[in-house]
Amino acid sequence: xxxxxxxxxxxxxxxxxxxxxxxxxxxxxxxxxxxxxxxxxxxxxxxxxxxxxxxxxxxxxxxxxxxxxxxxxxxxxxxxxxxxxxxxxxxxxxxxxxxxxxxxxxxxxxxxxxxxxxxxxxxxxxxxxxxxxxxxxxxxxxxxxxxxxxxxxxxxxxxxxxxxxxxxxxxxxxxxxxxxxxxxxxx
Amino acid sequence: xxxxxxxxxxxxxxxxxxxxxxxxxxxxxxxxxxxxxxxxxxxxxxxxxxxxxxxxxxxxxxxxxxxxxxxxxxxxxxxxxxxxxxxxxxxxxxxxxxxxxxxxxxxxxxxxxxxxxxxxxxxxxxxxxxxxxxxxxxxxxxxxxxxxxxx
Numbered sequence: 001x002x003x004x005x006x007x008x009x010x011x012x013x014x015x016x017x018x019x020x021x022x023x024x025x026x027x028x029x030x031x032x033x034x035x036x037x038x039x040x041x042x043x044x045x046x047x048x049x050x051x052x053x054x055x056x057x058x059x060x061x062x063x064x065x066x067x068x069x070x071x072x073x074x075x076x077x078x079x080x081x082x083x084x085x086x087x088x089x090x091x092x093x094x095x096x097x098x099x100x101x102x103x104x105x106x107x108x109x110x111x112x113x114x115x116x117x118x119x120x121x122x123x124x125x126x127x128x129x130x131x132x133x134x135x136x137x138x139x140x141x142x143x144x145x146x147x148x149x150x151x152x153x154x155x156x157x158x159x160x161x162x163x164x165x166x167x168x169x170x171x172x173x174x175x176x177x178x179x180x181x182x183x184x185x186x187x
Numbered sequence: 188x189x190x191x192x193x194x195x196x197x198x199x200x201x202x203x204x205x206x207x208x209x210x211x212x213x214x215x216x217x218x219x220x221x222x223x224x225x226x227x228x229x230x231x232x233x234x235x236x237x238x239x240x241x242x243x244x245x246x247x248x249x250x251x252x253x254x255x256x257x258x259x260x261x262x263x264x265x266x267x268x269x270x271x272x273x274x275x276x277x278x279x280x281x282x283x284x285x286x287x288x289x290x291x292x293x294x295x296x297x298x299x300x301x302x303x304x305x306x307x308x309x310x311x312x313x314x315x316x317x318x319x320x321x322x323x324x325x326x327x328x329x330x331x332x333x334x335x336x337x338x
Contacts, residue, residue: 021263021270028259033252040251053254054262058269129245147211148243149250154213173203179242 009073016064027073028057034074034150035081041145042085044134048092052084059084078150079160082142089138132182140175143168206236210243 007015007026015023035056036049043049059080060067067076133141139161146157147168158165208214209222226233301321308320319325 021266024266025259025263028262032254032258036251036254036258040254045251050254050258050261053258054265057262058266061266062269062273129242129249133246133249144246148246154211169204169207172207176207176239176242177203179246180238183242183245 010069013064013067013073016061024061031074031077035077037149038078038081038145039085041133041149042082042138042141043088044130048088052081052088055084056081075152075156075160078146078152082146082160086138086142128183129179132179135182136175136178140171140178143171144175144179147172202232202235203239206232206239209236210240 007023009027009030012023012027012030016027032053035053039052039056040049043052056077060077067073071079133144136144142161143157146152146160147154152160154165154168158168161168163171205214205222209219214222226236300323304320304323305317308317
């Protein structure tokens with residue numbers, strides 16, 4: 001029994017532009033991992049990540065006619081995903097600042113830490129690595145996610161984040177040093 | 188790279204960046220060989236690399252692969268009203284464009300016809316006033332009606 005070859009990205013894009021929703025489903029299957037890895041790396045698992053993931057694909061769908069193929073589909077989706085994640089972090093920060101800028105003991109909560117929400121919701125803290133990653137600032141976390149997790153090279157990462165390649169490397173260096181310190185021997 | 192001319196790796200930040208480049212395979216073949224050589228001779232640097240590699244491995248092992256079951260179905264469900272709204276907007280925009288063009292064409296045609304009527308009305312004795320001439324209306328007086336009967 002022979003299998004039909006899976007359609008190329010170009011073929012999928014053409015079919016989606018013609019209104020084929022099944023083709024869009026195929027594209028979601030193909031790129032869910034890329035988007036999930038980026039978004040969950042930035043936000044941790046939870047409703048915010050799911051929402052940002054869905055929003056990434058919806059934004060892509062709505063702007064599909066503007067996609068001219070200058071970058072690969074993977075890069076394009078990752079760029080949308082990272083922007084959605086940064087927006088979600090800003091929303092989360094505003095929300096926490098508005099309602100819970102200080103906890104009961106009067107100590108400031110770590111507003112950059114998605115775990116702060118989990119603690120507030122009474123959930124268990126994420127595993128050590130995720131926790132250390134999420135303690136980084138969004139700017140440092142984005143560099144780790146794109147450069148280490150997603151494997152984009154330094155220039156691509158710089159382009160996606162709108163920073164210089166040298167800044168990518170210095171942020172990565174500081175981020176890994178901090179994570180290393182947090183993980184200690186457990187790493 | 189001037190750094191590789193030194194015999195010892197001295198600057199800690201620089202050490203870290205070089206090791207990161209080494210781990211992420213961003214060094215040239217020559218630079219790579221120099222770092223390898225130093226790693227063999229410098230146990231502290233080697234330990235530093237191992238710790239860094241452990242962080243890298245931990246990160247990669249925790250890399251998410253999906254949003255969980257039925258993500259696509261939830262997404263398509265959410266997309267449905269978006270698509271419907273987009274389709275309605277597209278229809279609205281198309282109709283607006285068509286109607287705008289028809290309206291402009293109609294206005295031009297009416298103006299041209301009015302101008303033609305106005306130019307020719309003095310040659311006829313049908314219309315009795317300028318507005319009637321512009322709109323191409325026949326005179327509607329009682330005398331005109333009698334005249335029609337006569338002819």
